[in-house]
Amino acid sequence: MSTSNENLNSTSKVAIIPLLAALVALVGLGDSIYLTVEHYKNEIPPCSIVQGCELVLTSPYAEVYGVPLSLLGALAYFIAFALALLTAFGNRSLWKIYGIQVILMSLFTAWLTYLQAYVIGAFCQFCLLSAATTFTLLLLFIVSKLFRTK
Amino acid sequence: MNKNLPIFIIVIVLIAAIIGGVALFRNQGSGPINSNSNNSNKATKQAAAFIDVLNKAPQGASPAWTKGDPAAKITLEEFADFSCPTCANFHQTLKEIEKSYGQKIKITYRHFPLQIKGHENSYNAARAAEAAGVQGRFWEMQNMLFSNQKVWTVQSENDARNTFIDYAKSIGIDVEKFKEDMTNGQVTAARVASDMNRGKALDLNSTPSVILNGSRLLSNEEVIKIDLLRQAIESELQKSAAPPASNSNSNQNAQ
Numbered sequence: 001m002s003t004s005n006e007n008l009n010s011t012s013k014v015a016i017i018p019l020l021a022a023l024v025a026l027v028g029l030g031d032s033i034y035l036t037v038e039h040y041k042n043e044i045p046p047c048s049i050v051q052g053c054e055l056v057l058t059s060p061y062a063e064v065y066g067v068p069l070s071l072l073g074a075l076a077y078f079i080a081f082a083l084a085l086l087t088a089f090g091n092r093s094l095w096k097i098y099g100i101q102v103i104l105m106s107l108f109t110a111w112l113t114y115l116q117a118y119v120i121g122a123f124c125q126f127c128l129l130s131a132a133t134t135f136t137l138l139l140l141f142i143v144s145k146l147f148r149t150k
Numbered sequence: 151m152n153k154n155l156p157i158f159i160i161v162i163v164l165i166a167a168i169i170g171g172v173a174l175f176r177n178q179g180s181g182p183i184n185s186n187s188n189n190s191n192k193a194t195k196q197a198a199a200f201i202d203v204l205n206k207a208p209q210g211a212s213p214a215w216t217k218g219d220p221a222a223k224i225t226l227e228e229f230a231d232f233s234c235p236t237c238a239n240f241h242q243t244l245k246e247i248e249k250s251y252g253q254k255i256k257i258t259y260r261h262f263p264l265q266i267k268g269h270e271n272s273y274n275a276a277r278a279a280e281a282a283g284v285q286g287r288f289w290e291m292q293n294m295l296f297s298n299q300k301v302w303t304v305q306s307e308n309d310a311r312n313t314f315i316d317y318a319k320s321i322g323i324d325v326e327k328f329k330e331d332m333t334n335g336q337v338t339a340a341r342v343a344s345d346m347n348r349g350k351a352l353d354l355n356s357t358p359s360v361i362l363n364g365s366r367l368l369s370n371e372e373v374i375k376i377d378l379l380r381q382a383i384e385s386e387l388q389k390s391a392a393p394p395a396s397n398s399n400s401n402q403n404a405q
C-alpha cells in the first residue's frame with residue numbers, strides 16, 4: 001500500500017537506472033533520426049534477387065497519414081529521454097509517466113515486429129535495433145520496480 | 151543549478167538531434183569525385199567483359215519501347231520490375247532527366263520481373279503494360295503502374311488484374327482487347343520473355359539495372375542519386391563531344 005511513498009529509501013538505485021534509460025533512449029533517438037532521414041531522402045537500395053527489396057521501409061505500414069513511423073519514433077525516444085533524465089536528476093514523479101510511455105511503446109513495437117515477421121515477411125536492421133532499444137527501456141523500468149519492492 | 155542541468159542537457163540533445171538530422175539529410179554524394187579514379191585495370195577488364203556479354207546477349211523485345219531521339223548519343227536501357235520501389239523512384243528520376251535533356255537521351259524500358267516475395271504481380275504487370283502497348287499506349291500504362299505501385303502490389307493476383315483493367319479504362323483503350331492481350335496474348339508474353347532473356351543473359355540480379363550507352367551498368371549509387379546520374383550523363387556527353395576534336399586516332403587507347 002505504500003508503493004508511492006517509497007522514493008526516499010531507494011534514491012541511489014533509481015537515479016542510476018533512469019540515467020541508463022536516458023542513454024539508451026539516445027540510441028533509439030539516433031536510430032530513428034537516421035531512419036527518418038533515409039525516408040525523406042528516398043534513397044532505397046535496388047531490389048535484388050538475393051536480398052529482395054527493402055520491403056519494410058517501403059511498406060504501407062512505414063507511414064501513418066504520410067508521416068513516417070520513424071519520425072514518431074524519434075519524438076517518442078526524445079520524450080522518453082527527457083523523462084528519464086529529469087527523473088535521474090531528482091524529479092521522481094516523472095518516472096511513472098516514463099513507465100506508461102515505455103509500456104505503450106513496447107506494445108506498439110511488438111506489433112511492428114510482428115508485422116515484419118508475419119505480414120511483410122522481411123526485417124529491417126535499424127527497425128530491429130529500435131525494437132531492442134524500446135524493450136531495453138521497458139526492461140530498465142521493470143528492473144527499477146523490482147529494486148523498489150526489496 | 152542542479153535543477154537546470156537536466157533541462158540544459160535536454161535542450162542540447164534536441165538541438166543536436168535537429169542539426170544532426172539536417173546534416174545527415176544534406177550529406178549527399180560525398181564521393182562522386184572518385185568516379186573516374188576508380189577505373190583501375192580490374193575495372194577496365196570488367197568493363198570490357200561486360201561489353202562482350204552485351205554483344206552476345208539476345209536483343210530483347212523488338213522493337214523496344216523507347217523514348218527520346220532514336221539516334222541520341224546518350225542511351226539508357228533500363229531493366230525494371232513494376233513492383234520494385236526503387237524502380238518507381240527511378241521512374242521519377244527519369245522524368246527529371248527527360249526534362250533536363252529532352253531528346254538528347256534515348257531511354258529504353260525492358261521488363262525484368264523478379265521472382266521474389268512481394269513481387270507476385272510483377273509479371274502480370276509487365277503483361278499489362280505490353281497489352282496497353284499493343285494499342286499504342288505502353289508508356290501511359292507504364293506510368294500508371296509505377297505511380298500506383300503501392301495500390302496493386304499488395305493485392306491478390308485477381309484483384310491486381312482488375313486494377314490493371316481499371317487503369318486500361320482510364321487510359322481509354324479497348325478494355326476487352328486489353329484483357330485478352332494481358333492474359334492470353336502471345337505477343338505480350340513473347341515480348342516480356344524476350345526482355346527477360348536479355349536480362350538473364352546479362353546476368354542481372356537486381357532492379358533497376360541500367361545500361362549507360364551500351365557500355366556499362368550504372369552503379370547503385372548512380373541509380374539512387376540523381377546528381378550522380380547527371381554526372382555520369384555529362385561525362386558521356388563530354389566523351390562523345392571530345393574525340394573528333396583532338397585525339398581521334400588514339401581514342402581507343404586513351405581510356
